[in-house]
Amino acid sequence: METPRWRVAADPETVERDLSRLVLTLVELVRQLVERQCVRRMEQGSLTDEQIEVLGVTLMRLEEAMTDLCARFELTPQDLNLDLGPLGTLLPAD
Template sequence: MQISEPAPEQINLDSDKLQKGLAKLVLVVVELLRQILERQAQRRIQSGSLTSEEVERLGMAFMQIKQKVAQISDQFGLKPDELDGTLKGMLKTTDSQIAKTSLVDVLDSLLVKGVVLGGSVTVSVADIDLITLDLLATLSAIPGTRKTRKKKNG
């Protein structure tokens, strides 16, 4: 007597939807980081802790990042407001004051005040734990004090 194994269930993945979804996730993270870093740069500029050359380099870098995000968004048929809407939609509450707060505002506030984060992340596939990350991190903005840097000889 031969026992037949059941046929594996098939997963029907639409590769275009999968690519667009992955692109949107990556672009949302990049846009979130860009906005947070831009706020920190503005604080440093206002404090006078950056040279005019550093201010120029930051401005050019942020413009290039913004252009690249727009270019990749166009390639995947994503509109810029989809990325912004995703960021704002992450905080859901009935409190009208909190409802006006974006994720960028929350992270920016944490950076300004400083925060210690701790936690454990377990990555599993098919309900099998494969990786555990135990994390302890301090998150804070770099103070806006002027430092003289020594150039490394190459």
């Protein structure tokens, strides 16, 4: 009995979009983690008003950049939330 061969189905027409989707998913995951950490630190009172302002502006700009990149590659936020099977989705539902 011959073992089945695994093949990668790489479609040259969609490879850029698929790679972009993967990269943007990872960036969105990190963005959400950083945002949650900032909120925790703010609630604990471990950030100055100036730090809060800088972080707020930075996170807003990053979110805008993510929106622009998703539009460029015709992706929605739902496209970035990978289904991990029995583990659920990668990104929490907001």
